[in-house]
Amino acid sequence: MATLAVPESLPSVAEDCEQLKKAFEGWGTNEGLIISILAHRNAAQRKLIRQTYAETYGEDLLKALDKELSSDFERVVMLWTLDPAERDALLANEATRKLTPSNWVLVELACTRSSHELFLVRQAYHARFKRSLEEDVAYHTTGDFRKLLVPLVSSYRYEGAEVNMTLAKLEAKILRENISEKAYNHEDLIRILSTRSKAQLNATVNHYNNEFGNAFNKDLKFDPKDEFLALMRATVKCLTCPEKYFEKVLRLAINKSGTDEGALTRVVTTRAEVDMKRIKEEYYRRNSVPLDRAIAGDTSGDYEKMLLALVGHENA
Numbered sequence: 001m002a003t004l005a006v007p008e009s010l011p012s013v014a015e016d017c018e019q020l021k022k023a024f025e026g027w028g029t030n031e032g033l034i035i036s037i038l039a040h041r042n043a044a045q046r047k048l049i050r051q052t053y054a055e056t057y058g059e060d061l062l063k064a065l066d067k068e069l070s071s072d073f074e075r076v077v078m079l080w081t082l083d084p085a086e087r088d089a090l091l092a093n094e095a096t097r098k099l100t101p102s103n104w105v106l107v108e109l110a111c112t113r114s115s116h117e118l119f120l121v122r123q124a125y126h127a128r129f130k131r132s133l134e135e136d137v138a139y140h141t142t143g144d145f146r147k148l149l150v151p152l153v154s155s156y157r158y159e160g161a162e163v164n165m166t167l168a169k170l171e172a173k174i175l176r177e178n179i180s181e182k183a184y185n186h187e188d189l190i191r192i193l194s195t196r197s198k199a200q201l202n203a204t205v206n207h208y209n210n211e212f213g214n215a216f217n218k219d220l221k222f223d224p225k226d227e228f229l230a231l232m233r234a235t236v237k238c239l240t241c242p243e244k245y246f247e248k249v250l251r252l253a254i255n256k257s258g259t260d261e262g263a264l265t266r267v268v269t270t271r272a273e274v275d276m277k278r279i280k281e282e283y284y285r286r287n288s289v290p291l292d293r294a295i296a297g298d299t300s301g302d303y304e305k306m307l308l309a310l311v312g313h314e315n316a
Contacts, residue, residue: 016041017053020061029068031302038077039309043084043273050081072261072303079269080310085120088113089128091266092121092153096140103145103231105266106137110152111238112245115159122153144185144228151194152235158197168203169211171196175204176212179219184229193235202240243275247282250291254298264295264307272310280311 011019016037023030023037041049053061065077079087088109095105110118125133138150171192178186192204208216220233237245246267253263271279283291295307 010041010045013045013048013052014056016049017056020049020053020064021057024064024068031069031073032305034065034069034077035302035306035309038081039306046081047083072265072299073301073306075261076265076269076303076306076310079265080272080306083124084270084273085117085124086128087270088117088121089124089133091270092125092133093129093136096136103141103149103227104234106149106153107231107234108238108245108249110149110155111235112242115156118153119156145231147185148190148194148228148231148235151190155194157195158200160197161199162197163199163203165203165207168200168207171204172208172211175208175216179216179222182222184220184222184232193232193239198239201236205236205240243278243282246271246275246279247286250279250283250294251287254294259298261299261303264299268307268310272312276311 019033019037023033038046038049050061053059053064057064062078062081065074065081069077079090082090091105092109095102095109109121113121122133125131125136129136134150134154137153138146141149174188175192178184178189183189193201196204205216212219217233217236220229220236223229234245237248249263249267253260253267267279268276280291283289283294287294292308292311295311296304299307
């Protein structure tokens with residue numbers, strides 16, 4: 001796990017809460033003070049700050065932030081301050097409730113979290129929305145999308161490194177047969193993607209790539225305009241090389257004619273404490289521009305400062 005740059009000598013939690021309270025008082029909010037505290041505390045520390053703030057001032061810190069902040073800066077601070085499982089539950093709920101469900105976000109959450117993390121997301125979803133994540137995904141999706149997404153969000157994969165090579169070869173052959181027949185929604189294909197451990201799946205995909213002369217994801221590109229196939233490719237990418245998936249999301253978010261702040265905020269807040277170092281390396285490898293420079297060139301103000309602090313910008 002990547003660790004967030006946290007100051008060596010931390011103020012006490014009570015002190016942090018006092019400073020945050022100060023940032024909200026008087027004329028105008030002190031955004032710089034909010035960034036200097038929250039952007040430099042890890043998940044456990046932020047949780048403690050929220051608890052202490054509520055006990056000391058009788059108000060949820062998130063409510064206070066909501067009152068004081070606005071637009072993209074508010075969104076990045078709010079998402080960051082949430083407990084990771086709560087944050088993912090909120091993102092998943094938003095993804096199901098859009099006019100057209102954001103299937104990409106659901107795949108991302110289901111396939112780049114560990115089994116335990118995904119289990120905690122489902123628990124947080126129950127607690128907050130009084131429904132299950134599975135039932136909302138099933139209700140808001142249809143056809144092949146539902147067939148793929150429900151097992152993905154319900155999954156509890158084995159997390160170990162053990163790999164069964166005989167099984168990998170057999171399942172690579174099954175994948176090949178389904179793809180040759182253009183049976184992209186075949187239950188075996190979906191079963192393999194939604195139940196196998198990431199290590200096992202990597203072995204299967206590697207065997208496929210070596211054995212059949214074409215990369216598995218390339219073979220899933222039969223029709224570049226087919227949304228279901230694009231989602232299948234995202235599933236494979238998220239499960240086998242998440243940094244490549246996130247690099248692409250960031251690249252598309254930044255290179256759009258107008259920045260896609262939603263995607264930028266989501267990836268930075270959810271990956272800052274997980275694999276941001278690998279994502280930054282991949283971004284530089286792919287674009288020959290450091291990620292922080294790309295973000296700085298595309299955003300501004302407090303939103304930019306918060307994002308740069310989270311991606312580990314030296315001067316943040």
